[in-house]
Amino acid sequence: MKSPLVSLAAVALAGLLAGCNDNTSMAKAGPAPRPVVSMLVKAQKEQPSGFAGTIQPEFQTDRGFRVLGRLIARRVDVGDVVRPGQVLAQIDPLLLELAVRSSEADLAKAKAQLDNATATESRRRALLAKDVVTQADFDTAQQSLEAASASVKQAEANLTKAREQRGYATLTADAAGVVTSVDAEVGQMVTAGKKVMTIARTDSREAVVDIPDFTARSLSPGQPFTVSLQADPSVTASGKIREIAPQADQATRTRRVKITLDRNVEEFRLGTTITVWPVEHATAQTFFDIPASAIVTRDGGPHVWRLDPKTKTVHAVSVEITEKDSQKIRIGSGLAAGERIVIAGVNSLSNGQIVKFDERNSP
Known part of the structure; x- marks a missing residue:
């Protein structure tokens, strides 16, 4: 018959052997997968930020009269479309018309003086041939003829100028366009060169x-x-x-x-x-927004843990950060749409480590 002491020793030895077998099984099975929180990366489109402005004409001109006068008519208003040669406004042409008549009278007088000088020169030429007048008298007649001829040319030029200025009483459009501003009203005195209106060309x-x-x-x-x-x-x-x-x-x-x-x-x-x-x-830029907790610094640069759903392992990949704040990180490159990354517990992982994740636990 066995003693109680021997029986207790046998039981203790059996328990010790069982414990050794359990530890050996755990050692062979390896460490348990680490639970992590993950998410699927989704691509987003960012429309480029532009600059606001307005459409303006490339060419616009300030139209005004070339002579002094009182505005008696304005045929267009702001927003009107004008064509080349269209009458825009008019000033009182009375003074300009009187200047034309005065120039016409001066021309008639100059022509009469030219006719008289021409006749005098012809008589002096005939008398000089008969030695009735001196050479000095003939030279004087010639000088008077030349002066009268010059006076006619001057009077003709003055008349041409007066008629040209009479045309300045009417303001016309020099090109097709749109009236963008009006700076004078009927009855107002306008000086030479004063802006009456602005016309913007529509061709450019x-x-x-x-x-x-x-x-x-x-x-x-x-x-x-x-x-x-x-x-x-x-x-x-x-x-x-x-x-x-x-x-x-x-x-x-x-x-x-x-x-x-x-x-x-x-x-x-x-x-x-x-x-x-x-x-x-001009094209939309692709980016990825991820939680700030997904970033881990390795080798002096930002990385994230990419999770392979098939092998359930994680691997560090380098990424480029374009924007960041305390809650969100914007990734410009390094990730692709549809990839799964770890967003919590990133500082305790290593390359190739097996993890446990729940697809329903993705943000």
Whole structure:
């Protein structure tokens, strides 16, 4: 018969052997997969930010009378479309008409003096041949003839000038366009050269925008831009930079940039609000927004843990950060749409580590 002491020893030995077998099984099975929180990467489109501006004429002229006068008629108003040669306004032509009549009278007088000088010169020439008059008398007659001839030419020039100035009483359009401003009313005295109205030509239009100085420094004349209507972005046109202001505005620190449209589009009316941006930035940019907790710093740069759903392992991949804040990171490159990344517990993972994740636990 076995003693109680031997029985207890046998039981203890059996328990110890069982414990050793359990530890050996756990060692062979390896460490348990680490639970992580993950998410699927979704691509987003960012429309390029443009610059707001307006459609303006490339050429516009200030129209005014060349002579002093009282405005007696104005045939157009703001917004009217005019054609070349169309009468725009008129001043009182009375003084100009009197100047023409005076010049006509001066010409008639000069011609009469020329006729008299011509007859005198002919008589003196005949008498000189008969030695009736002296050479000095004949020379005087010749000088009078030449002076009378010059007076006629002067009177003719004055008459031509007076008639030309009489035409200045009527203001006409020199090109097709639109009246954009009116600066004189009927009955008002206008001086020579004073602006009466402004006409914008419609055959060439351009987009005028104010661009920040630091951005305008990288632009150059001839650079292509895309222009779209703010009211209807589907209406677009192309253009090239014609002019960049040499200095920035002291208050806004922007430079005025003028972009000439390659063709006239009916929807781009003068004064229409538009948006412009460089052609190379006209397409939408793809980016990925992920939680800030997904970023881990490795080898001096930002990385994320890419999770392979088949092998359930993680691998560090380098990414490029374009924007960030305390909650969100915007990734420009390094990820692809549909990939799964770890967004929590990233600092305790290693390459090739097996993890446990729940697809329903994705943000």
